[in-house]
Amino acid sequence: MAMVMRSLHVALLVSDLERSLEFYRDVLELPIAPRSLNFPGYWLQVGEFQLHLMQAEAWQAPCPRPDKWGRNPHVALQVDDLSDFKDRLEAQGYPLQMSASGRAALFTQDPDGNIIELSQA
Incomplete structure (x- = not known):
């Protein structure tokens, strides 16, 4: 039977790649991982896992439960x-x-x- 082996990455939409990179690279200290794709974005390494930042103009993440x-x-x-x-x-x-x-x-x-x-x- 086929099974899922592990999680590879999570992709997050961001409106300003450079501003977001400052948060993830400089504040959280995640190193930039190599990427070969030709659209705007950054891949950040978290152990064996990656966090992908992808440009989406005027993006604001939803927060339906602002209390928690x-x-x-x-x-x-x-x-x-x-x-x-x-x-x-x-x-x-x-x-x-x-x-x-x-x-x-x-x-x-x-x-x-x-x-x-x-x-x-």
């Missing part, structure tokens, strides 16, 4: 020092919402409103 960001579409990333990421995000003015479950996790939004969960390893 974790109950909206989001990408979850495991981090080694949640406190450091929290401080870094706050210092740069990114919105934060701590996990309502009480676990060591927070939610933030990239410049286009895509929700990113950071969860302590």
Whole structure:
């Protein structure tokens, strides 16, 4: 019987590639991965997984549950020092919402409103 082996990537739409790259590369410190496609975008490496940023003009991510960001579409990333990421995000003015479950996790939004969960390893 055929089976799914692993997840390869998640693609996120962003309205401004360079602005989004600053968030993912400079704030979250994800390295850029090589890509050979000829449309605007960046591939970022997260272990064996990739996060693909693709241009979509005037994009704003939906957030139907603004009270609980974790109950909206989001990408979850495991981090080694949640406190450091929290401080870094706050210092740069990114919105934060701590996990309502009480676990060591927070939610933030990239410049286009895509929700990113950071969860302590």
